[in-house]
Amino acid sequence: MEMKHQITSQENNFVFLLKTSLKGISQVILIENVITGFIILLAISISSILLGIITLLSAVIGTLIGKSLGADEDILNQGLFGYNSVLTGMALALFLSGPSHWIIALAGAAITAIFTASMMHLMKKMELPILTFPFILTTWFMLLVSYRLTAFTLSPELVPQSLAQWELDIAGEVNWIQGSFNGVSQIFFLDNPISGALLFLAVFWADWKIGVYAILGNAVSLITSYGLGGEHSLIFIGLYGYNAILTIIAVSTFYKNEENRFALLSGIIAASLTVLATASVSSWLLPFGLPTLTMPFVIVTWIFLGARKVLPLL
Amino acid sequence: MEMKHQITSQENNFVFLLKTSLKGISQVILIENVITGFIILLAISISSILLGIITLLSAVIGTLIGKSLGADEDILNQGLFGYNSVLTGMALALFLSGPSHWIIALAGAAITAIFTASMMHLMKKMELPILTFPFILTTWFMLLVSYRLTAFTLSPELVPQSLAQWELDIAGEVNWIQGSFNGVSQIFFLDNPISGALLFLAVFWADWKIGVYAILGNAVSLITSYGLGGEHSLIFIGLYGYNAILTIIAVSTFYKNEENRFALLSGIIAASLTVLATASVSSWLLPFGLPTLTMPFVIVTWIFLGARKVLPLL
Amino acid sequence: MEMKHQITSQENNFVFLLKTSLKGISQVILIENVITGFIILLAISISSILLGIITLLSAVIGTLIGKSLGADEDILNQGLFGYNSVLTGMALALFLSGPSHWIIALAGAAITAIFTASMMHLMKKMELPILTFPFILTTWFMLLVSYRLTAFTLSPELVPQSLAQWELDIAGEVNWIQGSFNGVSQIFFLDNPISGALLFLAVFWADWKIGVYAILGNAVSLITSYGLGGEHSLIFIGLYGYNAILTIIAVSTFYKNEENRFALLSGIIAASLTVLATASVSSWLLPFGLPTLTMPFVIVTWIFLGARKVLPLL
Numbered sequence: 001m002e003m004k005h006q007i008t009s010q011e012n013n014f015v016f017l018l019k020t021s022l023k024g025i026s027q028v029i030l031i032e033n034v035i036t037g038f039i040i041l042l043a044i045s046i047s048s049i050l051l052g053i054i055t056l057l058s059a060v061i062g063t064l065i066g067k068s069l070g071a072d073e074d075i076l077n078q079g080l081f082g083y084n085s086v087l088t089g090m091a092l093a094l095f096l097s098g099p100s101h102w103i104i105a106l107a108g109a110a111i112t113a114i115f116t117a118s119m120m121h122l123m124k125k126m127e128l129p130i131l132t133f134p135f136i137l138t139t140w141f142m143l144l145v146s147y148r149l150t151a152f153t154l155s156p157e158l159v160p161q162s163l164a165q166w167e168l169d170i171a172g173e174v175n176w177i178q179g180s181f182n183g184v185s186q187i188f189f190l191d192n193p194i195s196g197a198l199l200f201l202a203v204f205w206a207d208w209k210i211g212v213y214a215i216l217g218n219a220v221s222l223i224t225s226y227g228l229g230g231e232h233s234l235i236f237i238g239l240y241g242y243n244a245i246l247t248i249i250a251v252s253t254f255y256k257n258e259e260n261r262f263a264l265l266s267g268i269i270a271a272s273l274t275v276l277a278t279a280s281v282s283s284w285l286l287p288f289g290l291p292t293l294t295m296p297f298v299i300v301t302w303i304f305l306g307a308r309k310v311l312p313l314l
Numbered sequence: 315m316e317m318k319h320q321i322t323s324q325e326n327n328f329v330f331l332l333k334t335s336l337k338g339i340s341q342v343i344l345i346e347n348v349i350t351g352f353i354i355l356l357a358i359s360i361s362s363i364l365l366g367i368i369t370l371l372s373a374v375i376g377t378l379i380g381k382s383l384g385a386d387e388d389i390l391n392q393g394l395f396g397y398n399s400v401l402t403g404m405a406l407a408l409f410l411s412g413p414s415h416w417i418i419a420l421a422g423a424a425i426t427a428i429f430t431a432s433m434m435h436l437m438k439k440m441e442l443p444i445l446t447f448p449f450i451l452t453t454w455f456m457l458l459v460s461y462r463l464t465a466f467t468l469s470p471e472l473v474p475q476s477l478a479q480w481e482l483d484i485a486g487e488v489n490w491i492q493g494s495f496n497g498v499s500q501i502f503f504l505d506n507p508i509s510g511a512l513l514f515l516a517v518f519w520a521d522w523k524i525g526v527y528a529i530l531g532n533a534v535s536l537i538t539s540y541g542l543g544g545e546h547s548l549i550f551i552g553l554y555g556y557n558a559i560l561t562i563i564a565v566s567t568f569y570k571n572e573e574n575r576f577a578l579l580s581g582i583i584a585a586s587l588t589v590l591a592t593a594s595v596s597s598w599l600l601p602f603g604l605p606t607l608t609m610p611f612v613i614v615t616w617i618f619l620g621a622r623k624v625l626p627l628l
Numbered sequence: 629m630e631m632k633h634q635i636t637s638q639e640n641n642f643v644f645l646l647k648t649s650l651k652g653i654s655q656v657i658l659i660e661n662v663i664t665g666f667i668i669l670l671a672i673s674i675s676s677i678l679l680g681i682i683t684l685l686s687a688v689i690g691t692l693i694g695k696s697l698g699a700d701e702d703i704l705n706q707g708l709f710g711y712n713s714v715l716t717g718m719a720l721a722l723f724l725s726g727p728s729h730w731i732i733a734l735a736g737a738a739i740t741a742i743f744t745a746s747m748m749h750l751m752k753k754m755e756l757p758i759l760t761f762p763f764i765l766t767t768w769f770m771l772l773v774s775y776r777l778t779a780f781t782l783s784p785e786l787v788p789q790s791l792a793q794w795e796l797d798i799a800g801e802v803n804w805i806q807g808s809f810n811g812v813s814q815i816f817f818l819d820n821p822i823s824g825a826l827l828f829l830a831v832f833w834a835d836w837k838i839g840v841y842a843i844l845g846n847a848v849s850l851i852t853s854y855g856l857g858g859e860h861s862l863i864f865i866g867l868y869g870y871n872a873i874l875t876i877i878a879v880s881t882f883y884k885n886e887e888n889r890f891a892l893l894s895g896i897i898a899a900s901l902t903v904l905a906t907a908s909v910s911s912w913l914l915p916f917g918l919p920t921l922t923m924p925f926v927i928v929t930w931i932f933l934g935a936r937k938v939l940p941l942l
Binding site for chain 1 (some may be wrong): 753754790791792794796853855856857858887901905906911912915930931933934935938940941942
Binding site for chain 2 (some may be wrong): 125126127162163164166168170225227228229230231259273275276277278279280282283284286287302303304305306307309310311312313314
């Protein structure tokens with residue numbers, strides 16, 4: 001009987017781990033929902049089965065590190081130890097190449113979990129959420145290693161350029177339908193419409209309101225980036241959209257109180273500002289050849305959520 | 315009667331807005347004084363009437379955002395929601411060009427007000443004043459946008475350069491009188507002696523002591539930068555002076571207690587260090603083609619005010 | 629009699645200053661021990677008597693600033709106001725050249741003491757130690773000044789390079805014995821084996837356990853950096869080792885409680901991560917031509933110590 005109990009407990013542990021990891025995947029878009037996590041995993045796996053495996057393993061690694069080193073159960077259960085690891089694992093798998101790049105990706109997922117804990121400590125003092133900051137810094141950090149250690153090989157698409165030699169050419173095909181689906185896909189580094197449709201399904205499954213916010217945020221970013229003269233090749237592949245989607249969700253729903261009758265309006269303004277943030281951050285990173293990732297989302301959201309502490313009606 | 319009351323209330327609102335906005339302009343040099351703000355506005359308008367309008371509008375925007383979103387009345391009344399917006403509005407009007415650059419300047423003033431609120435939240439925890447940090451970061455941020463969005467056009471004077479190719483040539487005319495007036499002018503991006511004289515008047519009107527500090531801080535910066543071999547073309551146009559002036563005022567007067575008998579000496583040392591800070595920050599920004607703005611003031615002042623918490627006699 | 633008392637008091641002051649300064653030197657490797665400080669000073673002076681003098685003077689300057697401006701006696705007594713000044717003094721003496729570079733080095737030591745106080749204030753709020761952060765930032769800051777003020781002359785070995793033109797060539801002699809001694813030497817910018825042996829003596833004198841940690845940390849870094857394909861010329865001169873040594877000591881011994889049975893394992897993992905951090909930071913600094921210093925130690929140690937607050941078993 002005791003043995004059976006042990007098996008059940010192990011089964012429970014396995015189920016807990018799987019559920020929490022799937023929640024970790026859904027937390028990338030600020031949602032805590034097992035089914036949503038599963039549909040997202042499906043959307044990624046349709047694009048690349050290998051990427052799907054790395055996604056799941058990264059979530060598991062993040063969760064296991066939190067669990068085994070004594071993290072708070074509540075935080076762990078919500079999947080909050082998983083989502084930064086998921087993103088780092090995916091990003092390193094995509095932006096590094098070479099035979100052992102997937103090992104580096106999983107190591108990066110583990111480092112991100114430690115960094116996540118550290119940022120939780122710091123940001124609790126700032127009374128702000130950590131968002132995807134641990135993912136961004138760990139990924140930039142790991143990509144820069146490739147200039148110094150031969151075991152790391154950078155994907156050829158990441159090329160450092162001097163700002164002085166940079167010339168802006170915005171010409172390119174305009175495709176609003178593609179742009180509508182690619183924003184949400186790019187949150188997970190994808191750019192195919194089927195994955196995009198599945199991701200919308202995943203979001204709507206959890207909360208139709210968040211789904212509407214996502215569509216709205218993406219639309220705001222498309223209009224703003226097109227109106228201000230951004231590169232068409234970037235706009236319609238969704239690279240101005242994914243930060244706007246994350247930002248409108250966070251700003252419209254976090255730290256909201258009864259006073260914030262205009263939280264959605266704040267969210268829309270914040271979403272449009274991510275277009276400027278995306279342009280700015282990518283200029284700043286140009287000499288280092290690093291991708292923007294979700295830094296615009298983190299910058300704009302931190303500013304708005306921090307400001308809300310001083311401007312309660314924001 | 316009720317209508318009359320309403321009108322009076324609106325009048326009051328208008329007077330409040332104007333007064334607070336003028337205080338916002340005076341807060342740029344760490345002074346809370348309506349008349350001082352008005353004289354500064356005059357000094358700016360003499361140089362360029364358009365720049366004067368943008369200055370006043372930026373102050374109004376900052377104040378209105380604070381007011382309408384529920385900022386603390388005390389903080390608002392002191393003009394503390396205005397000065398960063400004023401500086402961003404002016405800087406963007408000057409460093410951007412193109413037909414719509416003044417719209418971007420005013421939008422920048424609005425963004426700065428939100429960022430100001432956010433920094434107030436963070437710096438309250440650090441027990442340090444926000445100084446002009448929101449202005450600096452917003453302005454750098456907005457200038458870098460121009461490499462990616464065609465609606466933003468950078469002024470041709472801002473050119474990214476490689477540090478490797480940089481060659482220092484300090485030769486140039488020596489003009490101590492010009493240097494004496496330009497330091498204070500450069501706080502407001504001006505470099506004509508009449509505006510400089512008006513700005514001194516504005517400062518002395520509020521507090522003759524602060525006026526003396528300003529002259530002293532500027533003298534310290536002129537001697538230090540000339541003695542250490544800085545570029546004459548920068549020194550005598552006031553570009554080594556404006557940070558020193560702001561720093562000596564802040565370090566000599568903020569968080570002072572009875573123990574700080576040597577606060578003015580600390581202020582003088584801090585002012586001389588802004589010369590090094592100016593040299594350092596401008597080297598660091600060279601590859602990005604960004605102006606130094608008041609970053610040296612913020613760095614040196616934060617270090618000294620923070621240190622005073624641990625070294626009470628500083 | 630009163631005069632005699634005064635002399636004794638002065639003698640006591642002198643002894644206190646000397647003792648505290650030597651402790652300041654030993655605190656560079658996270659040890660509080662007068663004899664250890666003295667042996668380190670010997671190891672430095674053997675390499676260069678001038679560097680030895682600057683080391684001692686920098687420690688004295690840091691301590692005197694803390695003492696005279698009213699720092700907490702406990703903190704002062706432990707030498708915690710000295711070690712950052714020691715490192716800045718040494719680094720500036722080595723990385724700057726020209727006739728007055730040693731004056732700048734001592735001025736840098738003084739600035740570092742003020743910055744140390746400021747960081748103590750900030751990091752107390754973050755509940756993390758300041759480590760060598762004041763030294764790193766002050767030194768980078770002062771080195772960048774040389775592009776703008778002729779009184780500062782950069783050593784010719786520091787050359788800004790574009791990441792785009794960077795080519796990695798790891799070939800070079802493999803010398804494990806040299807590598808074993810140079811890691812600890814490089815903490816003090818040295819690379820001769822006799823100094824290395826003396827430094828090991830200094831550490832073992834204070835605590836044999838820390839000596840073992842140092843050897844272990846260095847071994848971990850040698851294996852990791854060689855295994856991942858780092859430049860042999862850097863590895864065996866100790867440039868991948870010194871950050872690993874400092875990190876393993878800090879992570880294995882700071883904020884430890886009964887729960888941290890695996891603190892040494894955490895220390896070993898942290899030490900291996902400093903290899904990635906060293907590679908990453910040096911890539912990031914390449915366009916600015918700045919040396920990595922102990923930034924990898926600070927980054928990895930802050931992350932692990934911060935994470936330990938959330939993951940108590942780390």
